[in-house]
Amino acid sequence: MRGHEPRSSSSCAACKLLKRRCTPTCIFAPHFRSSDQITFAKVHKVFGASNVSKLLSEVPEEQRQETVNSLAYEADVRLKDPVYGCIGAIASLQKKMLELQHDIAVARNRLLAHNASGVNNNNNHVLSTLDDSPQLAAFLDLVPYSDLMLLDGSGLDAYLYDIGPPPFV
Amino acid sequence: MNPKRCAACKYLRRRCPKDCIFSPYFPPSDPDKFACIHRIYGAGNISKMLQQLPVQTRAEAVKSLSFEAKCRVEDPVYGCVGIISLLQTQIQETQTLLAKTQAEIAVAQTKHSQTQISEFM
Numbered sequence: 001m002r003g004h005e006p007r008s009s010s011s012c013a014a015c016k017l018l019k020r021r022c023t024p025t026c027i028f029a030p031h032f033r034s035s036d037q038i039t040f041a042k043v044h045k046v047f048g049a050s051n052v053s054k055l056l057s058e059v060p061e062e063q064r065q066e067t068v069n070s071l072a073y074e075a076d077v078r079l080k081d082p083v084y085g086c087i088g089a090i091a092s093l094q095k096k097m098l099e100l101q102h103d104i105a106v107a108r109n110r111l112l113a114h115n116a117s118g119v120n121n122n123n124n125h126v127l128s129t130l131d132d133s134p135q136l137a138a139f140l141d142l143v144p145y146s147d148l149m150l151l152d153g154s155g156l157d158a159y160l161y162d163i164g165p166p167p168f169v
Numbered sequence: 170m171n172p173k174r175c176a177a178c179k180y181l182r183r184r185c186p187k188d189c190i191f192s193p194y195f196p197p198s199d200p201d202k203f204a205c206i207h208r209i210y211g212a213g214n215i216s217k218m219l220q221q222l223p224v225q226t227r228a229e230a231v232k233s234l235s236f237e238a239k240c241r242v243e244d245p246v247y248g249c250v251g252i253i254s255l256l257q258t259q260i261q262e263t264q265t266l267l268a269k270t271q272a273e274i275a276v277a278q279t280k281h282s283q284t285q286i287s288e289f290m
Contacts, residue, residue: 048211055209055245063246070250074237082218083226086249087233093256100263107270114277 013040018049027056031068039072046075176203181212190219194231202235209238 014028015021017040022029028049032040043052052071059067078085177191178184180203185192191212195203206215215234219227241248 046214047209048214051209051211051214055241059245067246070247073250074241074248078237082222083230084233085237086253087236090249090252090256093253093260096260097256097263100260100267103267104263104270107267107274110274111270111277114274114281 010034013037014044014049017041017044027053031056031065042075042079043068043071046078047071173197176200177207177212180204180207190216194219194228205242206231206235206238209241210234 011022174185175192
């Protein structure tokens with residue numbers, strides 16, 4: 001009987017889809033369990049199995065699951081929105097940020113108005129909520145995704161859909 | 170045959186036909202754009218994706234795919250999903266801050282009303 005490479009007890013989702021033998025050293029096996037064929041199917045459709053294999057081989061082993069999670073997320077969004085993919089989601093989130101910035105500015109003006117009228121004895125405390133907040137300081141610097149300005153944005157308003165949080169948040 | 174091949178056909182070392190699906194979006198003046206997108210998605214996948222889209226949306230699709238490919242090259246683990254995660258976190262934090270600030274405005278307004286009442290009395 002000819003010797004052959006030992007088979008895995010069950011093929012991973014990738015090898016099942018690609019109809020090939022799943023070896024013990026298969027790069028996909030730890031991250032694409034046979035119980036979840038859909039995730040690999042989506043990733044394969046958008047990126048292609050060989051590109052995913054290359055990407056995974058270029059990251060440290062301990063970061064491969066995070067890489068697969070982000071690829072799966074990106075593939076899912078791209079399949080739902082073939083024109084804009086994740087960029088539609090980013091543009092939508094940036095728009096929300098701009099709205100919040102406007103709301104924060106309005107709130108700030110109202111507090112300043114209270115201070116100016118001198119009726120709030122705790123005005124320093126109230127202002128410190130805004131001035132000392134690192135989150136606000138970070139937020140008021142607009143996220144510099146200047147590359148996104150390349151998109152003419154004519155279709156982006158339509159893409160105000162709710163996307164789920166990335167799996168690693 | 171196109172006397173000047175598009176960046177995709179140049180990269181793939183093939184002739185560039187008149188109806189090349191890549192040529193409107195990958196001019197020869199920007200070879201890196203195709204190289205980057207090909208590295209992440211592969212020419213075959215890009216071609217399939219573009220074929221499935223109406224012609225008027227393909228330019229936008231290429232722009233978004235290029236951006237995502239660039240993000241993935243710069244951050245192989247998270248790609249552009251890292252940006253989404255960051256934005257979502259920032260939005261949550263800012264919404265909390267806004268709610269807190271609006272509550273403080275409400276408190277200040279209440280104190281102002283109370284001061285006015287006590288001055289009147």
